[in-house]
Amino acid sequence: MQKNKFKYLLLPLVIVASLNASDMRSLLFHGNCITCHFEHKSVSAPSIDEIKENYMRAFPSREDFISYMANWIVKPSKDSSIMLDAIKKYELMPELGFEESTTREIASYIYDTDFSKKHEGHDYSSTINSQ
Ligand code: HEC
Numbered sequence: 001m002q003k004n005k006f007k008y009l010l011l012p013l014v015i016v017a018s019l020n021a022s023d024m025r026s027l028l029f030h031g032n033c034i035t036c037h038f039e040h041k042s043v044s045a046p047s048i049d050e051i052k053e054n055y056m057r058a059f060p061s062r063e064d065f066i067s068y069m070a071n072w073i074v075k076p077s078k079d080s081s082i083m084l085d086a087i088k089k090y091e092l093m094p095e096l097g098f099e100e101s102t103t104r105e106i107a108s109y110i111y112d113t114d115f116s117k118k119h120e121g122h123d124y125s126s127t128i129n130s131q
Pocket residue numbers: 029032033034035036037044045046051069072073076080081082083084086087090091092093094096106107
């Protein structure tokens with residue numbers, strides 16, 4: 001009995017351990033950002049398309065894009081925002097309590113992913129908010 005219980009406990013660990021780095025980034029993004037940021041439609045927050053467009057324009061280099069976004073998400077602030085209109089329209093994004101190492105993973109995922117194409121980690125949520 002004890003032994004069986006233990007087996008079930010281990011199962012989720014095995015699944016997490018078998019995810020590769022890119023699945024991990026995708027999960028972090030889809031699990032934490034698209035509740036507010038739809039990919040293609042701005043509803044209660046600017047869409048990822050809109051954010052990416054602004055960031056690409058302001059920070060064409062991959063490293064600058066990732067560093068700036070990663071820092072900003074750790075501590076959202078009007079002073080360092082590059083989308084002041086969005087703050088006016090939706091109010092400042094709340095602090096989510098992530099470490100910078102995590103927000104770097106998420107920002108690099110946003111930079112590297114072509115959201116106009118089908119991408120990993122999205123199937124389960126595509127019916128809810130893929131607009
Ligand atoms: C509770 C809702 C909410 C969640 C969750 C959320 N955001 Fe936001 N975010 C907003 C709102 C509202 C804005 C627009 C106002 C602003 O810029 O602060 C915004 C703005 C932004 C901006 C624009 C920054 C700027 O220069 O103004 C970035 C980048 C961003 N979010 C990234 C993310 C990422 C990545 C995640 C997931 C880790 C995330 N957000 C999760 C609500 C949210």
